[in-house]
Amino acid sequence: MKKVAVVALPRCHASGIHGVMDFFATASFCDGSFRAGGDPLFDCQIVTLDDKPVRAFNGALVVPTMERESFEPDVVVIGSGVEAIGASARIDSYLETVRPLNSWLRGAAERGALLASVCTGSFVLAEAGLLDGQVATTHWRVAPVFRARYPDLRLEEEQILVDNGQVVCAGGASAFIDLCLYLVERLASPAIALACSKLLVLDGRRMEQTPYMSFYGSKAHNDPAVVKAQHWLEEHYAEPVVIDHVAEVAALGARTFKRRFKEATGETPLNYLQHLRVEAAKHLLESSREQTSQIIWQVGYEDASSFRRLFKRTAGCTMEQYRKRFGYVAPEGIQARA
Structure with a gap:
C-alpha cells in the first residue's frame, strides 16, 4: 500500500x-x-x-x-x-x-x-x-x-x-x-x-x-516607451510593420529600442509581433468559418507557408487541427440545437 x-x-x-x-x-x-x-x-x-x-x-x-x-x-x-x-x-x-x-x-x-x-x-x-x-x-x-x-x-x-x-x-x-x-x-x-x-x-x-496557451503581452514593467510601442503593435499588427518605425513610435533609436523592448517584455519586437498575429489567427479560427488562407492575409502575412510554419511552431498543431479542436462556430448547413 x-x-x-x-x-x-x-x-x-x-x-x-x-x-x-x-x-x-x-x-x-x-x-x-x-x-x-x-x-x-x-x-x-x-x-x-x-x-x-x-x-x-x-x-x-x-x-x-x-x-x-x-x-x-x-x-x-x-x-x-x-x-x-x-x-x-x-x-x-x-x-x-x-x-x-x-x-x-x-x-x-x-x-x-x-x-x-x-x-x-x-x-x-x-x-x-x-x-x-x-x-x-x-x-x-x-x-x-x-x-x-x-x-x-x-x-x-x-x-x-x-x-x-x-x-x-x-x-x-x-x-x-x-x-x-x-x-x-x-x-x-x-x-x-x-x-x-x-x-x-x-x-x-x-x-x-x-x-x-494564449499570448499576454506583459505591460507590468516600468518602461513607458515600450508600453507605447506595445499598444501601437497591438493596433497595427495586421499592417506591414517595420521594426525601425516602431522604434520611432517609441521615440528611441533602433538598437536602444530593441534592447529595452526585450528587457521589458522578454520578447524581441519581431517575436512580439508574431505572437500577436498568431493570437489573432487563433481567434478567427475559433470564431469564424473564414478560409485559412484568408485568415493568414487578415493577420498581416502574405507568405502563407511561412505563417503556417510559425503557427504550428507556436500552437503545437496546424491551423486546421486548431479549428477542429477549439472552433465554436458550426459549419454552414449545421444548426446548433436549442
Whole structure:
C-alpha cells in the first residue's frame, strides 16, 4: 500500500484536490483491493498547512482527513494554488503564508517520498529548494512569474508533465488527471492505469500545454516607451510593420529600442509581433468559418507557408487541427440545437 498526501493550499483548486482522491480510490477499485476486503492499493489523505480546513478558490471548504505531521507519505501531491494565476502580484505574500510547509516537504524528500506538483504547486516545491537542478513545468499563464522569481531553474511550460525521478511536475489545474494516470502507471502498473482511464472515461495522457496557451503581452514593467510601442503593435499588427518605425513610435533609436523592448517584455519586437498575429489567427479560427488562407492575409502575412510554419511552431498543431479542436462556430448547413 502506498500512502499519498494531497496538500490542499489556501484558495486551492478544489476539484483538483478531490479529483486526486477519487482517482487513487478508483485505482484501488480497479486493482480489486476494495472488493477483496484488504488494504487499498493507495491510502490517500488530504493534509493542510495547519490541519484546519482551507477555503478553496470556489468558496468551498476543503477538509483535511489526516494530521500532516503524523502522516509519513510515500507520495506527496501539492495541489494547485489558484492565487498564483489569479493574483500573481500577491505571490510573495501567498508563498510566505505556506512557507511552514517547506521543512515538512524536505523531510518527506529525505525519506525518499515521491514529490509531485499540480499547476502552481510548482512554486511551493521551488520555494522549498526541491526543484534545484531539476526541470519544472507550471501553468503556462504564470510561467513569466515563475521565471522571474526563479531565474536559475529550468522551466518547460509547454510540457504537461515533467518527471525528474523523485520530483514530478504537472502544468495546468486539470493536469492532475494526467499526473494521476502517470503516477498510477508508475507506482502500480500500466494495466491498472488503463483500467482507470476506461472506467473514468478518460483519454490517454496529454503531452503538451502548447495548444492551450494564449499570448499576454506583459505591460507590468516600468518602461513607458515600450508600453507605447506595445499598444501601437497591438493596433497595427495586421499592417506591414517595420521594426525601425516602431522604434520611432517609441521615440528611441533602433538598437536602444530593441534592447529595452526585450528587457521589458522578454520578447524581441519581431517575436512580439508574431505572437500577436498568431493570437489573432487563433481567434478567427475559433470564431469564424473564414478560409485559412484568408485568415493568414487578415493577420498581416502574405507568405502563407511561412505563417503556417510559425503557427504550428507556436500552437503545437496546424491551423486546421486548431479549428477542429477549439472552433465554436458550426459549419454552414449545421444548426446548433436549442
